[in-house]
Amino acid sequence: MPSSLCMLTAARDLTDGDIHAVIIGHDIGSLAEQVAMTGVDAVHVIDHVDFEHYRVLPYTRAVESAIDTAGASLILMATTSMSRDLAPRLAARRDAMMATDCLTVELQGDAIAVTRSMYAAKCLGEISLPVGTLRILSIRGTAYPAPASSAATPAPITPLDVTLSDTDQHIVFREIVPSDEDEQNLADADIIVSGGRSLESEENFSILYDLAHRLGGAVGATRAAVDAGYQPQSHQVGLTGNVVAPQLYIACGIDGAIQHLAGMRGSKVIVAINTKAAAPIFGVATYGCVADLFEMVPLINEACQSLDGKPVLQ
Numbered sequence: 001m002p003s004s005l006c007m008l009t010a011a012r013d014l015t016d017g018d019i020h021a022v023i024i025g026h027d028i029g030s031l032a033e034q035v036a037m038t039g040v041d042a043v044h045v046i047d048h049v050d051f052e053h054y055r056v057l058p059y060t061r062a063v064e065s066a067i068d069t070a071g072a073s074l075i076l077m078a079t080t081s082m083s084r085d086l087a088p089r090l091a092a093r094r095d096a097m098m099a100t101d102c103l104t105v106e107l108q109g110d111a112i113a114v115t116r117s118m119y120a121a122k123c124l125g126e127i128s129l130p131v132g133t134l135r136i137l138s139i140r141g142t143a144y145p146a147p148a149s150s151a152a153t154p155a156p157i158t159p160l161d162v163t164l165s166d167t168d169q170h171i172v173f174r175e176i177v178p179s180d181e182d183e184q185n186l187a188d189a190d191i192i193v194s195g196g197r198s199l200e201s202e203e204n205f206s207i208l209y210d211l212a213h214r215l216g217g218a219v220g221a222t223r224a225a226v227d228a229g230y231q232p233q234s235h236q237v238g239l240t241g242n243v244v245a246p247q248l249y250i251a252c253g254i255d256g257a258i259q260h261l262a263g264m265r266g267s268k269v270i271v272a273i274n275t276k277a278a279a280p281i282f283g284v285a286t287y288g289c290v291a292d293l294f295e296m297v298p299l300i301n302e303a304c305q306s307l308d309g310k311p312v313l314q
């Protein structure tokens with residue numbers, strides 16, 4: 001939800017027209033009331049047990065129903081594993097134009113110009129989506145702030161009934177296996193402390209957790225660290241993991257392979273700690289520190305002690 005709220009800010013940059021929010025799930029009345037106070041013009045709610053857990057076919061049907069009700073010409077979604085699944089299916093169904101994982105979006109006349117990273121972040125692509133057919137964009141949630149103020153009056157909330165076909169019900173939900181229930185979701189984190197193979201063990205990652213908890217952030221990892229079993233796959237950042245763009249990314253003992261950069265180079269401030277001055281991570285870092293992470297990370301943690309309880313980012 002926090003990254004979806006940021007879509008409202010992106011939408012305000014793209015239109016003077018009405019902005020409608022679509023909420024899909026089960027037992028989501030209070031969520032709808034919260035969203036109605038964010039400054040949107042209308043809220044469409046699809047609230048049924050069939051939508052309790054994400055399944056691409058029912059959710060596609062639900063968003064289609066909202067598109068038809070609202071007469072929408074532009075759909076914005078945050079870049080998440082859900083939108084990676086949903087947006088292309090929706091675009092194919094509606095014969096729509098689509099650009100995924102956008103870093104910036106802006107209006108140029110009637111067209112929407114977007115910047116998105118391509119070929120494992122080796123280059124940035126600039127794409128223009130002309131007005132005409134439906135346009136669907138997924139945007140990195142942390143690329144835009146959440147709306148600052150709450151509305152004086154709530155937007156109208158409209159329940160939508162969605163009829164699912166037998167085909168829509170083909171995928172059956174079985175079970176969710178939770179992991180790291182106490183840890184912050186990487187996609188929503190403003191601060192990420194990430195570690196690589198050089199951490200050498202799962203236990204050693206505790207120094208990164210100590211710092212992340214102190215700063216109110218989450219812990220990420222390279223694929224090498226994940227493959228070595230130091231961290232779960234859900235923490236992997238990169239081409240084949242999570243794509244993140246936090247306010248602050250602290251890369252500890254990470255070489256900076258192109259596949260890792262593909263997942264984090266959109267971060268606002270990047271701090272790199274590495275013993276090797278020639279490590280490619282320094283090429284994207286805002287601040288670089290040639291040092292041993294086992295010495296440096298505890299020092300930063302100690303220096304941040306006075307921040308306990310206070311926000312790090314203003």
Ligand SMILES: Cc1cc2nc3c(=O)[nH]c(=O)nc-3n(C[C@H](O)[C@H](O)[C@H](O)COP(=O)(O)OP(=O)(O)OC[C@H]3O[C@@H](n4cnc5c(N)ncnc54)[C@H](O)[C@@H]3O)c2cc1C
Nearest residue numbers: 196197198222223224238239240253255259260274275293
């Ligand atoms: C198809 C494909 C997809 C991939 N997808 C991903 C992905 O999604 N995410 C990802 O991360 N990788 C991905 N990779 C792997 C990627 O190519 C790299 O192998 C990986 O990112 C390297 O991880 P690393 O930086 O932890 O390890 P290494 O390359 O081993 O680098 C370790 C770094 O730590 C430094 N170091 C060592 N000791 C210390 C110390 N004590 N203090 C400070 N620094 C120290 C070293 O100087 C070095 O720079 C993918 C590869 C392929 C082929």
